[in-house]
Amino acid sequence: MGLQTSFLGENVNMKSVELKLLSELMKNSRRSDRELAKAIGSSQPTVTRTRTRLEEKGYIREYALIPDFAKLGFELMSLTFTKFKRQLTDEELKKLREAARRIEGTFPIDR
Numbered sequence: 001m002g003l004q005t006s007f008l009g010e011n012v013n014m015k016s017v018e019l020k021l022l023s024e025l026m027k028n029s030r031r032s033d034r035e036l037a038k039a040i041g042s043s044q045p046t047v048t049r050t051r052t053r054l055e056e057k058g059y060i061r062e063y064a065l066i067p068d069f070a071k072l073g074f075e076l077m078s079l080t081f082t083k084f085k086r087q088l089t090d091e092e093l094k095k096l097r098e099a100a101r102r103i104e105g106t107f108p109i110d111r
């Protein structure tokens with residue numbers, strides 16, 4: 001069993017092991033394939049093949065660090081990810097950054 005659905009016009013068809021692996025990776029992506037296999041009730045070679053397949057298909061784009069924002073002094077943290085259909089011009093990017101600074105006011109966005 002797995003998941004069959006359509007999201008943003010794209011068909012998504014995932015096996016149960018793929019969904020379980022994604023779920024476990026979202027909890028902690030630093031675990032070894034052996035540890036992940038134990039967590040999802042599968043073999044290590046299956047996890048390695050599945051992880052590679054999910055990376056190749058673009059379901060896993062990167063493994064990112066998520067710091068402890070409370071220890072950094074933040075009481076509330078909100079992250080917004082935006083994907084544009086076209087490359088922004090330097091002027092559009094500058095205006096977007098200025099708008100973000102006006103809204104947030106305390107955390108600079110300079111990437």
